Amino acid sequence: MNLVVDASVAAKWLFVEPDTGKARAILDSAESGELQLLAPEILPAEVANSLWKRTQRGDLDRASAMGLFDGFQRVEFKFSSVQELIEPALSIAFRQHHPVYDCLYVVLARREGCDLVTADERLYKAFARDSRVRLLRTLS
Numbered sequence: 560m561n562l563v564v565d566a567s568v569a570a571k572w573l574f575v576e577p578d579t580g581k582a583r584a585i586l587d588s589a590e591s592g593e594l595q596l597l598a599p600e601i602l603p604a605e606v607a608n609s610l611w612k613r614t615q616r617g618d619l620d621r622a623s624a625m626g627l628f629d630g631f632q633r634v635e636f637k638f639s640s641v642q643e644l645i646e647p648a649l650s651i652a653f654r655q656h657h658p659v660y661d662c663l664y665v666v667l668a669r670r671e672g673c674d675l676v677t678a679d680e681r682l683y684k685a686f687a688r689d690s691r692v693r694l695l696r697t698l699s
Contacts, residue, residue, distance in 0.1 A: 561637075562589075563597045563668040565661070566605035567678035568695055572634070573610070573627045578678055578696045585676065586634065597671055599663040600638040606631050639667050657685040665692060 564585060571582035588594040610624040619627075641663060648662035655662070661682045668675035668691045677683055678695040686692040 560593065561595045561597050561671050561673040563664055563671065563673060563675040565598070565664045565675065565677045565679065565682070566602055566609060567682075568676055569602065569606050569631065569634075570609050571678060571695070573606075573631060574613075581695050581698050582678070589635065596634065596636045597667060597673065598636050598638055599641055599644055599667055601641055601660060601663060602636065602638070603632065605660070639670075644670075655685050657682070661685075665689065668692070 562585065568582050568585065570576070571579045572586050585594065585596075589596045607628055610619065610628055613619040614621055614624050644663045644666045645659070647666045648659050651657075651662040651665060652659040661679070664675050664677070664682075665686055669689075673691070675692050676695055676698065677692065680694070683692060683694040
């Protein structure tokens with residue numbers, strides 16, 4: 560089974576936050592071969608940016624951030640080119656008044672006929688009518 564995850568879910572693999580257990584259950588399913596994780600190729604940049612932000616706030620030192628990113632890079636993803644997702648993502652962004660980079664994940668889930676799991680409440684609310692977009696905290 561395929562599943563699209565965004566950076567808000569991937570960040571929970573790296574840090575102890577609310578719903579980290581649910582995010583790690585997704586990762587465990589991927590590592591056991593039950594799930595194939597999908598994402599736009601922008602995901603590593605978003606994860607790296609979240610690590611950078613934490614170092615800027617003083618929550619994390621540089622060496623720890625680099626180590627966490629190294630661990631993230633070991634997760635197997637099937638990445639899709641932004642180029643092939645960008646036009647429909649821009650169109651959706653205009654309609655939904657929502658950032659294009661989030662819409663890349665929505666477009667990918669629709670294209671692949673699978674769910675997108677996010678911990679981002681704003682993204683979820685923008686696409687709550689889309690049965691493909693699921694909120695991490697509501698997963699059982």
